Amino acid sequence: MTDAGFVIASWVITGLVLGGYALRIALRTAVARGEKTLFKPAAPKAENGVDR
Amino acid sequence: MKGRRAWVAIGICAVAVIAIIGLAVQLSGNVVYYRTVSEAVKIRSSQARFRLAGAVVPGTISETSTGVSFEVTDGKKTVTINHRGDPPQLFKPGAPVLCEGAWGAATASGVAAFNSDRIMIKHGEEYTPPKVKVTTTTSLPRG
Amino acid sequence: MSEKINNRDDRSALLPRAVGRVVDSLTLVSIGALTFFGLWASPADVVQGDAQRIMYLHVPAAWAAYVAFGITTLASLLWLWPRTRSAVWDRVAGASAEIGLIFTGLTLLLGSLWGRPVWGVWWAWDARLVSTAVLFFLYLGYLAIRAVPAEPIVRARRSAITAVIVFIDVPIVHFSVNWWRTLHQKATVFNPELNPEIHGVMALTLWIGVVAFTLLYVSLLNRRYQLAYLEEGLEETALDSAILQRSGGVK
Numbered sequence: 001m002t003d004a005g006f007v008i009a010s011w012v013i014t015g016l017v018l019g020g021y022a023l024r025i026a027l028r029t030a031v032a033r034g035e036k037t038l039f040k041p042a043a044p045k046a047e048n049g050v051d052r
Numbered sequence: 053m054k055g056r057r058a059w060v061a062i063g064i065c066a067v068a069v070i071a072i073i074g075l076a077v078q079l080s081g082n083v084v085y086y087r088t089v090s091e092a093v094k095i096r097s098s099q100a101r102f103r104l105a106g107a108v109v110p111g112t113i114s115e116t117s118t119g120v121s122f123e124v125t126d127g128k129k130t131v132t133i134n135h136r137g138d139p140p141q142l143f144k145p146g147a148p149v150l151c152e153g154a155w156g157a158a159t160a161s162g163v164a165a166f167n168s169d170r171i172m173i174k175h176g177e178e179y180t181p182p183k184v185k186v187t188t189t190t191s192l193p194r195g
Numbered sequence: 196m197s198e199k200i201n202n203r204d205d206r207s208a209l210l211p212r213a214v215g216r217v218v219d220s221l222t223l224v225s226i227g228a229l230t231f232f233g234l235w236a237s238p239a240d241v242v243q244g245d246a247q248r249i250m251y252l253h254v255p256a257a258w259a260a261y262v263a264f265g266i267t268t269l270a271s272l273l274w275l276w277p278r279t280r281s282a283v284w285d286r287v288a289g290a291s292a293e294i295g296l297i298f299t300g301l302t303l304l305l306g307s308l309w310g311r312p313v314w315g316v317w318w319a320w321d322a323r324l325v326s327t328a329v330l331f332f333l334y335l336g337y338l339a340i341r342a343v344p345a346e347p348i349v350r351a352r353r354s355a356i357t358a359v360i361v362f363i364d365v366p367i368v369h370f371s372v373n374w375w376r377t378l379h380q381k382a383t384v385f386n387p388e389l390n391p392e393i394h395g396v397m398a399l400t401l402w403i404g405v406v407a408f409t410l411l412y413v414s415l416l417n418r419r420y421q422l423a424y425l426e427e428g429l430e431e432t433a434l435d436s437a438i439l440q441r442s443g444g445v446k
C-alpha cells in the first residue's frame with residue numbers, strides 16, 4: 001500500500017468507527033424513546049389481558 | 053436474564069484482566085527497548101537478542117545476497133549490521149534505525165557484526181515541511 | 196431505599212437543546228476543516244512524507260481519550276464526595292468512559308496504520324504502545340463492572356472507585372515516552388517544555404484536529420448521557436411493573 005493509501009485508510013476507519021458509534025447511540029436512543037412511549041400505555045392494557 | 057448479563061460482564065472483566073497481565077509480562081521483557089551502539093559493543097560476546105539503535109552511516113549501505121549490509125553509529129562507536137530481508141520504506145543514509153537481532157561470530161579481523169532480521173525506523177517528534185530550512189532531519193535516538 | 200430516592204436527579208440532558216445543536220454543528224464544521232487541512236492544505240513532512248498526515252487524526256484521538264477518561268475520573272470523584280453526589284455524575288462517568296474507550300481503540304488503530312509506513316512495523320512492544328493497550332483493557336473492564344446488575348447506589352459506588360483506580364494508567368501512557376526508551380516518538384505539542392516542535396500550517400492543522408475531536412467528544416457525551424438517562428428510566432419502569440405484577444397489583 002502507498003502512503004496515500006494508508007492516509008485514506010486512516011480517514012475511512014476514523015469515519016467508520018466514530019460514525020458507527022454515533023449511529024449506535026442514535027439508534028439506541030430512538031429505541032429507548034419508542035419503548036418509553038409504548039411502555040406506559042401498555043400497563044393499563046395488560047389489565048384487559050390484551051397485552052402480549 | 054439478569055444473571056446472564058452479570059456473567060457476560062464478569063467474563064469481559066476476566067478477559068480484560070488476562071489481557072492486562074499478558075501485556076505487562078510482554079512489557080517487562082522490553083523495559084530497555086533498545087541499546088545504543090556504545091552500550092551494545094560492551095556485550096559483544098553475548099548471544100542474546102536485543103535491539104540496537106543508531107544512525108545509518110552514509111556511504112556504507114550495500115546489497116548482499118540475503119538483504120543489506122550497512123554501518124550504524126551513535127556518534128561514538130560504529131558497528132556493521134548484516135540484515136536479512138528488505139529494509140523498510142524510509143530506510144536511507146542517515147536514518148535513525150533500530151535493528152533487532154544478535155551479535156554474530158567474530159570475523160577474521162576480530163570484530164563481530166550484528167545480524168539483524170528486523171529494522172524499524174525511529175522518528176523524532178519534529179515535523180517540518182520540505183522547503184523550510186532543515187537543520188537536522190535525523191535525530192539520533194536519545195537516552 | 197430512601198438513599199436511592201435522594202440520589203435520583205432528573206437532569207435528562209447535559210446541555211440545553213440549543214447549546215447541543217450549536218456544538219453538533221461546530222463539530223461537523225471543524226471535522227470538515229480538519230479533513231481539508233489534513234488532506235490538502237498541509238504540506239507533507241520532510242522525512243515521513245504523506246504518511247505523517249495520519250498524525251492529524253491519531254494525536255487528536257489520543258487527546259480526546261485523555262479528556263474523556265479525565266472527565267470520568269472527575270465525575271466519579273464528584274459522585275464519591277457526599278456533598279456533590281448525584282446520579283448525574285454516575286451517568287457522566289459511564290458515558291465518558293465508553294467514549295474514551297472508542298477513542299483509545301481508534302488511537303491504537305490509527306497508530307498501527309501510521310507505524311507501518313513510517314516505522315516499518317504495525318506494532319511494537321514498547322512502553323507507549325503497551326501501556327495504551329493496557330488502558331484500553333482497563334476501561335473495558337470498568338465498563339464491564341458497570342454492566343454487572345446491582346442496586347443503583349451499589350453500582351455507582353463500585354464504578355466510581357474503579358474509575359479512580361484505572362485512571363492511574365493515563366499519566367503512565369502520557370509520560371511513558373519520557374520515562375522509558377520507546378520506538379514511539381516523544382510528545383510534539385504537550386511536551387514537558389511546552390514548546391511545540393511543529394510549525395506553520397502543520398501546527399494549525401493539528402490544533403484544528405484537537406479542537407474538532409474535543410467538540411466531537413462533547414457532542415457524543417451529550418448524546419450518550421441522554422441515552423443513559425432514558426435507559427435508566429426504562430429499567431425503572433420495567434422494575435416497577437415487575438414489582439406490581441408480582442404483588443398482584445395489576446392482575
